[in-house]
Amino acid sequence: MGNLSRKIALVGAGMSKFGQHFPTKRNPDLWIDAWINAVENVDNGIEPKDVDACYVGNFTADLFNHQGHLGPNMANLVGLTPKPAPRFEGACASSGIALREALLAIASGVHDVIAVCGVETMSEVPTTMVTDALSAAADTTYEYPAGATFPGLYAAIASAHFHEYGTTPEDLMRVGIKNHENGKENPYAQMQQTIKEIMESKKARLISQGQEAPEWKDEIDFLSSSANPYIASPLRLFDCSLITDGAACLFLAAEDVAKKFTDTPIWITGTGQGSAALSLHDRNSLTSFIATREASRQAYQMSGLSPNDIQIAEVHDCFTIAEILAMEDLGFYEKGKAAEAVKNGESKRDGALPINTSGGLKSKGHPVGATGAAQAVEIFKQMRGKAERNRQVKINVERALTHNLGGSGGTCVVTIYQK
Amino acid sequence: MSENNKEITVYNYLDYLNKKILMGSKCKKCGELFAPPRRLCSACSSTDVEWVKMSGKGTLAAYSCIGVGSKFFVDKGYSMKRPYCFSVVKLDEGPMISGQLVGVDATKPESIKIGTPLKVNFLETEVTGDEPRIDLGFEPA
Numbered sequence: 001m002g003n004l005s006r007k008i009a010l011v012g013a014g015m016s017k018f019g020q021h022f023p024t025k026r027n028p029d030l031w032i033d034a035w036i037n038a039v040e041n042v043d044n045g046i047e048p049k050d051v052d053a054c055y056v057g058n059f060t061a062d063l064f065n066h067q068g069h070l071g072p073n074m075a076n077l078v079g080l081t082p083k084p085a086p087r088f089e090g091a092c093a094s095s096g097i098a099l100r101e102a103l104l105a106i107a108s109g110v111h112d113v114i115a116v117c118g119v120e121t122m123s124e125v126p127t128t129m130v131t132d133a134l135s136a137a138a139d140t141t142y143e144y145p146a147g148a149t150f151p152g153l154y155a156a157i158a159s160a161h162f163h164e165y166g167t168t169p170e171d172l173m174r175v176g177i178k179n180h181e182n183g184k185e186n187p188y189a190q191m192q193q194t195i196k197e198i199m200e201s202k203k204a205r206l207i208s209q210g211q212e213a214p215e216w217k218d219e220i221d222f223l224s225s226s227a228n229p230y231i232a233s234p235l236r237l238f239d240c241s242l243i244t245d246g247a248a249c250l251f252l253a254a255e256d257v258a259k260k261f262t263d264t265p266i267w268i269t270g271t272g273q274g275s276a277a278l279s280l281h282d283r284n285s286l287t288s289f290i291a292t293r294e295a296s297r298q299a300y301q302m303s304g305l306s307p308n309d310i311q312i313a314e315v316h317d318c319f320t321i322a323e324i325l326a327m328e329d330l331g332f333y334e335k336g337k338a339a340e341a342v343k344n345g346e347s348k349r350d351g352a353l354p355i356n357t358s359g360g361l362k363s364k365g366h367p368v369g370a371t372g373a374a375q376a377v378e379i380f381k382q383m384r385g386k387a388e389r390n391r392q393v394k395i396n397v398e399r400a401l402t403h404n405l406g407g408s409g410g411t412c413v414v415t416i417y418q419k
Numbered sequence: 420m421s422e423n424n425k426e427i428t429v430y431n432y433l434d435y436l437n438k439k440i441l442m443g444s445k446c447k448k449c450g451e452l453f454a455p456p457r458r459l460c461s462a463c464s465s466t467d468v469e470w471v472k473m474s475g476k477g478t479l480a481a482y483s484c485i486g487v488g489s490k491f492f493v494d495k496g497y498s499m500k501r502p503y504c505f506s507v508v509k510l511d512e513g514p515m516i517s518g519q520l521v522g523v524d525a526t527k528p529e530s531i532k533i534g535t536p537l538k539v540n541f542l543e544t545e546v547t548g549d550e551p552r553i554d555l556g557f558e559p560a
């Protein structure tokens with residue numbers, strides 16, 4: 001594996017508000033929101049004439065919105081016609097792949113500046129159809145007839161992790177509680193509420209309906225109750241990320257032109273991508289993602305960093321168990337040790353290794369094809385000390401990482417950022 | 420097996436399944452076993468691969484009792500109140516395979532234990548206006 005033959009900077013990043021926007025906003029509207037937001041975040045400004053290509057990440061507008069061929073469509077909306085506008089698909093890793101391919105294209109010397117688009121509108125179709133479209137990212141031939149769903153596959157992984165390492169449902173709940181505490185501080189997040197606030201408002205609603213007040217001692221008690229039903233055991237409703245519409249936009253520039261846009265570029269020094277069999281049954285391990293281990297191995301090697309050097313990370317918590325797996329597979333913790341670290345508060349904003357300061361997919365939302373690019377937006381803000389409200393970490397972040405998964409671990413993209 | 424010269428394809432695997440036979444394949448060069456079967460050995464790249472009949476016996480490796488099911492399972496009548504169990508099964512011969520786990524109480528997921536010995540159960544699914552199709556299932560042995 002070689003290195004990037006040119007230095008590449010992230011010079012601007014922005015996103016739309018994440019949430020359920022259909023029908024008032026659809027892919028074109030959300031993408032324009034993200035583009036405008038990213039342009040505002042480029043210190044010296046950027047115009048379409050500065051951009052050589054538009055790289056679009058989207059999982060399946062085909063199934064969600066009956067719209068294929070998103071590349072030229074998105075490029076045209078922001079004035080980039082007739083520049084190259086490819087679309088990349090790797091399930092929930094689609095815009096992570098678009099980001100990586102943009103890096104490789106700039107490194108090749110063909111392009112100097114690329115706009116990366118991540119976009120997805122999921123709420124146009126009913127939940128059963130969302131479930132079905134998402135399960136198309138799993139194996140349709142063997143897993144689907146066995147009853148696999150997207151939550152069901154992660155739930156099966158959780159069952160194996162519980163069995164092998166003694167991880168508990170409460171361990172998973174702590175991941176969700178922490179991510180909601182962060183999402184509350186993110187004005188772009190879909191759910192800007194802590195689990196405690198959700199619990200209190202639920203309690204108030206039950207009382208106002210004349211029902212008996214539930215005796216929830218704390219968040220864990222609430223999350224263990226029937227108010228938090230199983231979607232796919234052992235995963236309950238609050239272990240799952242949301243159905244979300246949203247878009248994100250990144251501007252990448254080669255070193256020689258980056259200074260035109262900003263005096264404080266964020267350098268992308270490592271990129272890696274890995275793959276695995278789609279079916280869980282075709283893998284050697286049910287409790288570790290080989291795609292994550294491979295993608296991170298490449299990214300660490302390219303950047304010359306090790307897991308210990310990373311100061312903050314955005315990881316792909318499509319389900320709470322996925323954050324535990326990521327913490328282990330990225331090398332932050334030994335296998336079976338991540339749950340304890342979460343319990344000790346190490347992944348909180350003021351912990352030793354803050355994870356998902358944005359709120360993660362759990363609270364910020366998960367418009368699947370937009371997620372990879374949106375993770376980079378949070379890193380861009382945190383490294384420049386510009387995270388909104390009360391979620392800016394107190395340390396000066398010099399080295400950060402994003403981890404973007406596709407499906408149930410069939411694809412993984414890892415990206416490393418340095419000042 | 421008389422039809423042993425059939426090409427190893429997804430279609431022919433499903434055709435066996437519809438006759439209630441669980442087939443895998445074995446690489447004659449390196450001995451790697453595959454279930455579901457593969458025509459190209461992904462371990463050594465050999466194409467000298469033959470069908471082998473699997474015993475259908477195994478143990479439970481991972482599972483989930485699913486309340487919000489795929490459309491296929493919702494159509495079969497499963498729901499939050501009536502979950503079904505998706506399982507990954509480690510076959511006695513070595514490979515893992517996915518199937519619906521029946522004969523367990525999917526409303527009590529904690530009653531289902533990883534490591535439980537299982538045997539194959541070929542599940543008949545009614546498809547409107549067609550022959551019933553067979554999906555791979557398992558049940559406690």
Ligand SMILES: [Zn+2]
Nearest residue numbers: 446449460463
């Ligand atoms: Zn072989």
